Amino acid sequence: MTNDVSVRGVSKRWGVRPVLAGLDLDVRAGEIVAVLGRSGTGKSTLLRIIAGLEVPDAGEVRIGGVDLTATRPGERGVGMVFQHSPLLPHLSVGENIGFGISRRRRLTGEAVQRVERAASLVGCLDLVDRRPGGLSGGERQRVALARALVRTPDVVLLDEPLSSLDVHDRADVRGVLRDALVGSGSTAIHVTHDQAEAFAVADRVAVVDGGVVQQVGTADDLYERPANVTVARLVGTPRINLFVASGGSVGPFVVSGEVADGDVVGIRPAAFTIVSPRTDGAVDARVRSVEIADDMAVVRAEIGTGTGTEVMEVSVTTGRNERPTPGEEIGLAREVARHVVLESAAESS
Numbered sequence: 001m002t003n004d005v006s007v008r009g010v011s012k013r014w015g016v017r018p019v020l021a022g023l024d025l026d027v028r029a030g031e032i033v034a035v036l037g038r039s040g041t042g043k044s045t046l047l048r049i050i051a052g053l054e055v056p057d058a059g060e061v062r063i064g065g066v067d068l069t070a071t072r073p074g075e076r077g078v079g080m081v082f083q084h085s086p087l088l089p090h091l092s093v094g095e096n097i098g099f100g101i102s103r104r105r106r107l108t109g110e111a112v113q114r115v116e117r118a119a120s121l122v123g124c125l126d127l128v129d130r131r132p133g134g135l136s137g138g139e140r141q142r143v144a145l146a147r148a149l150v151r152t153p154d155v156v157l158l159d160e161p162l163s164s165l166d167v168h169d170r171a172d173v174r175g176v177l178r179d180a181l182v183g184s185g186s187t188a189i190h191v192t193h194d195q196a197e198a199f200a201v202a203d204r205v206a207v208v209d210g211g212v213v214q215q216v217g218t219a220d221d222l223y224e225r226p227a228n229v230t231v232a233r234l235v236g237t238p239r240i241n242l243f244v245a246s247g248g249s250v251g252p253f254v255v256s257g258e259v260a261d262g263d264v265v266g267i268r269p270a271a272f273t274i275v276s277p278r279t280d281g282a283v284d285a286r287v288r289s290v291e292i293a294d295d296m297a298v299v300r301a302e303i304g305t306g307t308g309t310e311v312m313e314v315s316v317t318t319g320r321n322e323r324p325t326p327g328e329e330i331g332l333a334r335e336v337a338r339h340v341v342l343e344s345a346a347e348s349s
């Protein structure tokens, strides 16, 4: 295959502000990679550079090993889908999809087949005779995707394609999107700030922050083995709890395995166990708030830090039916089964 994407040392400033700072990213042929990052971290800028719509200050982009620095957007074999992809209102859905391969409104034999294939890839074959005006947001984005895929591009770039949809449409279209991308054989780079979407659509996720890729990996890699504090805080809902280790303990908790003084240690909310209040050896806590998320409850509780009178808040998840109430005294088992060392004091000194 010749449609792998390689981004090497790409930098871009807007005015004095560096947005991308020597960013590297490798996407294998046929792979779907999501670029996940907070708002304003340069994700769209990166996509536009790959598409040839922006020129980087430094670095290069290769598709299939070919340096594209001097290649115009239309010649890069790249298709794009945006958050709001404009459809032409006076054309039918089929004609809109066909617009990707021909400026002529009346399509001939082979073009009709290609439109039908693209429409069926995204599950909108039944819409081809409709006008875009009456389509739902989810339907419109599926049509926009079909219009990008009809050209059988080497690479599809998707810039927040689902973020204008309501939660239900978003969840439905995610699956369609992944199946269509896999079915097309194109390499895909999907920009989003929604981690659930990134994990649902992509084979691997690249976390971007500070103008560089912080870590690339599967959902398990990023959740279980985040490379640093930045990734640990961006991946996982509710957020990971952070502690600085001291005297072999992590705040008032004890983890399996050794930790050195000054290590920054992360404990996921699901790794804590709630026990009865004032259980021998448990950590006393008071519930500040409880939020229900489907079958899970997110409990925010105040604990002593183990270093005096200071208190800190930890997030703990539990089953919806086992949840305590705000204000209640609870205990947290002192021994925590899983943790991750995010910064080693020995390395940073």
Ligand SMILES: Nc1ncnc2c1ncn2[C@@H]1O[C@H](COP(=O)(O)OP(=O)(O)OP(=O)(O)O)[C@@H](O)[C@H]1O
Residues within 6 Å of the ligand: 014, 015, 019, 037, 038, 039, 040, 041, 042, 043, 044, 045, 046, 193
């Ligand atoms: N053409 C431009 N001129 C000046 N500044 C720009 C331009 N395009 C983007 N920026 C700035 O660069 C930064 C990164 O923007 P970009 O849209 O790439 O981020 P993003 O991660 O895609 O954000 P979002 O998720 O909010 O879309 C922002 O601060 C933005 O204001």
